[in-house]
Amino acid sequence: MEAKKKETKVYKSKILNDFFTINDTKAYKRTEKNMLLALRILKAMQTKKLNRIKFAEEMGVHPSVVTKWLSGTHHFTTETLFDIEEKLNICIINVVEPQQIETIVAYQIQVTQKCQPVLPQTMNYFNSDFKNILYQQNYQYGKR
Amino acid sequence: MQVEIVKILSGLCANFYTVKIDGDSLTLFEKFISENKSKYNNELNNIRDRLKVMSDRTGARETFFKINEGTPGDGVCALYDDPEKKLRLYCVKYGTVVVILGSGGEKPKNIKALQESKKLTKENELVKRISKGVTNAFKEKYLRWSLDKTDIECDDDEIIIEI
Numbered sequence: 052m053e054a055k056k057k058e059t060k061v062y063k064s065k066i067l068n069d070f071f072t073i074n075d076t077k078a079y080k081r082t083e084k085n086m087l088l089a090l091r092i093l094k095a096m097q098t099k100k101l102n103r104i105k106f107a108e109e110m111g112v113h114p115s116v117v118t119k120w121l122s123g124t125h126h127f128t129t130e131t132l133f134d135i136e137e138k139l140n141i142c143i144i145n146v147v148e149p150q151q152i153e154t155i156v157a158y159q160i161q162v163t164q165k166c167q168p169v170l171p172q173t174m175n176y177f178n179s180d181f182k183n184i185l186y187q188q189n190y191q192y193g194k195r
Numbered sequence: 196m197q198v199e200i201v202k203i204l205s206g207l208c209a210n211f212y213t214v215k216i217d218g219d220s221l222t223l224f225e226k227f228i229s230e231n232k233s234k235y236n237n238e239l240n241n242i243r244d245r246l247k248v249m250s251d252r253t254g255a256r257e258t259f260f261k262i263n264e265g266t267p268g269d270g271v272c273a274l275y276d277d278p279e280k281k282l283r284l285y286c287v288k289y290g291t292v293v294v295i296l297g298s299g300g301e302k303p304k305n306i307k308a309l310q311e312s313k314k315l316t317k318e319n320e321l322v323k324r325i326s327k328g329v330t331n332a333f334k335e336k337y338l339r340w341s342l343d344k345t346d347i348e349c350d351d352d353e354i355i356i357e358i
Binding site for chain 1: 201202203204205210213221222224225228229239240241243244245247248249252253256258259275277278280346347348352354
């Protein structure tokens with residue numbers, strides 16, 4: 052029999068309710084971005100099996116600087132971010148403008164021409180043109 | 196000292212708890228908010244945002260905390276505000292999924308170690324005691340990890356431990 056997960060109730064109070072209500076969405080989004088950026092660098096370091104000290108060595112900085120970068124509170128310069136991108140082989144800032152993509156659409160057009168074959172004045176039954184005319188007529192009437 | 200552990204923030208990536216001591220009407224974290232609201236409202240808002248992001252998006256990553264603020268291995272760490280780092284909030288972190296928030300206070304720029312501030316030392320000592328109490332509760336099998344290892348639970352409706 053599968054054991055049921057026992058949910059712990061969330062404690063409610065006015066102080067906590069007021070505290071957890073976000074009034075400044077812009078500030079929240081900024082904090083979120085800073086922390087996600089730190090997490091992105093951390094995950095890239097883990098993928099490359101680099102700890103804080105090794106990564107600091109590669110970047111030519113003191114390990115405490117990497118600690119700041121990963122704290123989610125650091126305000127990076129673009130230079131630092133470009134350096135980190137190169138060392139970790141990741142893309143953090145996308146500066147390439149999206150190319151205007153030319154859309155090529157392939158159309159298949161079927162043209163049917165209804166025409167009355169103009170028979171030459173003098174019919175030569177052995178003439179290849181005449182054979183073609185007959186063939187076209189039969190094709191048109193579905194006789195092939 | 197009797198400590199009730201209560202969950203105050205639940206998210207996909209992490210759950211945050213705080214404690215009520217000896218039947219107090221306010222939890223430690225509520226006291227921390229009340230004590231600092233008038234002077235450090237912006238800093239509190241930043242701490243709130245960081246807690247929410249950890250809860251919903253990133254989990255309680257070690258790098259987001261100031262670690263080793265207690266005795267080795269007890270999980271006691273501190274959370275601070277961005278950018279001025281004026282406040283310290285002591286907490287106990289269990290992996291990236293569970294954090295018990297304690298209290299803390301102002302960290303003046305002119306002090307280096309928490310021992311230089313009576314208030315911070317007191318709050319830090321209390322959080323260290325809570326950490327010890329929680330560890331014992333796990334050892335005695337009163338507390339256990341949920342099946343998916345993302346939360347703590349016990350058989351009682353309220354989590355109450357002795358520290």
